[in-house]
Amino acid sequence: MTTEIDRKIAEEIQAHQNFLIVSHVRPDADAAGSLLGLGLALKQVGKDVQMVLQDGADKFHYMPGVDLITQAPVGKPDMIIVVDCSDPTRVGNVLDNYGKPDLVVDHHKTNLEFGRFNVVEPEQAATAAILFDHIPLWGLAFDADVAACLLAGIVGDTIGFRTSNVNSEVMRKSAKLMDLGADLTQVYSEELVKKPFKAVHYWGAGLNRIEQENGMVWTSLTLADREKVGYAGNDDADLVNVLSSVREAEIALIFVEQPDNEVKISWRAKSGFDVSGIAFEFGGGGHAAAAGADVKGTLAEVKQRVLVATRKLMQENAQN
Ligand code: 5GP
Ligand code: MN
DSSP states (O other), rough: OOHHHHHHHHHHHHHHOOOEOOOOOOHHHHHHHHHHHHHHHHHHHTTTEEEEEEOOOOTTTTTTTTEESSOOOOOOEEEEESSSSSSSGTTTTTTTTSSSEEEEEOOOOOOOSSSSEEOOOOOOOHHHHHHHHHHTTTTOOOOOHHHHHHHHHHHTTTTTSTTTOHHHHHHHHHHHHHTTTTHHHHHHIIIIIIOHHHHHHHHHHHHHTEEEEETTEEEEEEEEHHHHHHHOSOOTOOOOOOHHOOOOOOEEEEEEETTEEEEEEEEEEEETTHHHHHHHTTEEOOSEEEEEEEESSOHHHHHHHHHHHHHHHHHHHHOO
């Protein structure tokens, strides 16, 4: 169904030539896939498009068009689009010299609707799934490359169709993307199966100090761990997904030490829990089942504060 907002967005897209699309720091497959899917669809109709991820997109080498992604914008675009970000700080500093985004496309429950137009649909499993609906309404079309990027976003955010928000509609969209030429086996394997040796070595450090208490399972990764194994990323290499596969884990957490006295936290929750609120309280955001935040402090301090708050959330949940 085309809404008034879709009609206005379509008009603005048609009227403008230079586009800047950005997404979040420490990009995941939905960030990169949504950025590329929309970017390639705009390029297809002759638009000039900058696609910018502050942290780059090397690990998404299997996505078509990934080489077009840069780490900083240049010049003055006519239209700025932010995908898969719930608040403006999530993009890092790439929009520091630019005004309010023209369009925000996102599926986070904690979205602050910080664009001139906001297409925010929290019930959707991925931003890529939202784009699947809206790309045709905005006067754009799919080709095999756009389809591959969008399928990569859906597979990434649903962890291979495993999250509780996966429904028949998500499966139908994915099937249509496959019909358009997206290769599910390749995307699945690149995103969820193959891991670099260094990432698995890095997991080892975290798995070594795994802890549990009444349905909470957590661990931490230090800067020293990263250095020891030579892991180049500043993330958890998706170890949190391993933690959340622990049968006893109602809520899994990971603490990843960052430079400059900061800790990145990821929460993963089983159905029946909502960790988006707690992430928001700590300055982050996300979904009921998966959320994150960057918190200032030492690893020990942040861990202590976050475990206290998460324990409280579990207790409140048990009472309701
Ligand atoms: P992850 O734990 O994998 O980084 O993220 C889980 C979910 O929470 C993702 O949808 C992600 O976009 C969101 N998220 C993670 N960290 C932050 C953050 O610092 N701020 C906000 N607003 N959302 C975050
Ligand atoms: Mn997403």
